[in-house]
Amino acid sequence: MTNECKKGRNLKNSKSDMVNLTKNVDQKDDLKYNRRAFLKTAAGASIALGLSTVPFSVRAMMGMAEEENERVEIGRLDQLGEGESMTFNYPTDNDPAILVHTVNGDLVAYNSACTHLMCPVFYKKEEDILLCPCHKGYFDVNNGQPVEGPPQRELPLIEIEVENGIVYATGRKYRHG
Amino acid sequence: MDKKMCWILIFVTIAVNVVMVQWTVESYLGQEFNQVVIYSGISVVSAFIAFFVFLNWRKLEYAEENQQ
Ligand code: FES
Numbered sequence: 583m584t585n586e587c588k589k590g591r592n593l594k595n596s597k598s599d600m601v602n603l604t605k606n607v608d609q610k611d612d613l614k615y616n617r618r619a620f621l622k623t624a625a626g627a628s629i630a631l632g633l634s635t636v637p638f639s640v641r642a643m644m645g646m647a648e649e650e651n652e653r654v655e656i657g658r659l660d661q662l663g664e665g666e667s668m669t670f671n672y673p674t675d676n677d678p679a680i681l682v683h684t685v686n687g688d689l690v691a692y693n694s695a696c697t698h699l700m701c702p703v704f705y706k707k708e709e710d711i712l713l714c715p716c717h718k719g720y721f722d723v724n725n726g727q728p729v730e731g732p733p734q735r736e737l738p739l740i741e742i743e744v745e746n747g748i749v750y751a752t753g754r755k756y757r758h759g
Numbered sequence: 760m761d762k763k764m765c766w767i768l769i770f771v772t773i774a775v776n777v778v779m780v781q782w783t784v785e786s787y788l789g790q791e792f793n794q795v796v797i798y799s800g801i802s803v804v805s806a807f808i809a810f811f812v813f814l815n816w817r818k819l820e821y822a823e824e825n826q827q
Contacts, residue, residue, distance in 0.1 A: 631776035638784065
């Protein structure tokens with residue numbers, strides 16, 4: 583096999599009968615879209631898919647290094663009656679969160695960005711549930727799990743602590759329950 | 760490894776990779792970083808398998824042609 587042939591093995595200077603058919607309607611397409619090209623594309627797609635996960639793991643390794651759990655003051659408990667809620671930011675100013683004093687008297691906090699498309703969820707006290715108005719997503723107020731609508735993942739749980747009537751956020755759990 | 764096996768393996772790696780991409784993204788959003796690394800590791804390994812199987816297929820495929 584000469585070098586010249588190797589380069590042109592799919593092209594018109596190939597010795598293959600298939601390639602040298604000249605009476606077919608569209609020889610160019612036949613040379614371009616065929617069984618071999620299909621497998622090449624498939625292999626390429628598989629490799630591309632496989633490598634596309636690499637940025638995620640790089641980011642993940644960076645994320646594993648930084649684990650911050652600061653204690654941040656949210657507000658005074660006596661200003662938050664049962665059935666009321668208030669918003670705050672935790673752990674950074676770009677992470678909106680909601681503190682809910684449920685009608686049953688429990689105190690819970692979650693990041694309020696809906697796990698569907700990040701609209702802020704709010705507390706609906708008539709039904710004792712967290713509602714995302716964007717696409718009618720509902721979350722259980724007691725554990726943050728999605729109960730209805732498009733969201734698939736739970737809201738990140740913010741761990742809270744009450745000391746001397748002041749509520750503090752002390753940490754965050756992404757997967758819980 | 761014959762050519763048919765190569766075809767099968769390449770399509771198996773596509774299936775594996777599609778699932779792994781989905782799982783990687785899910786666990787990344789859930790901040791389960793250990794799992795992200797595992798899934799993307801599997802995915803990269805299967806991409807390599809696809810690559811080497813493809814090389815093997817190419818060798819077989821065009822060797823045949825040259826014999827003719
Ligand atoms: S953004 Fe909340 S349901 Fe779509």
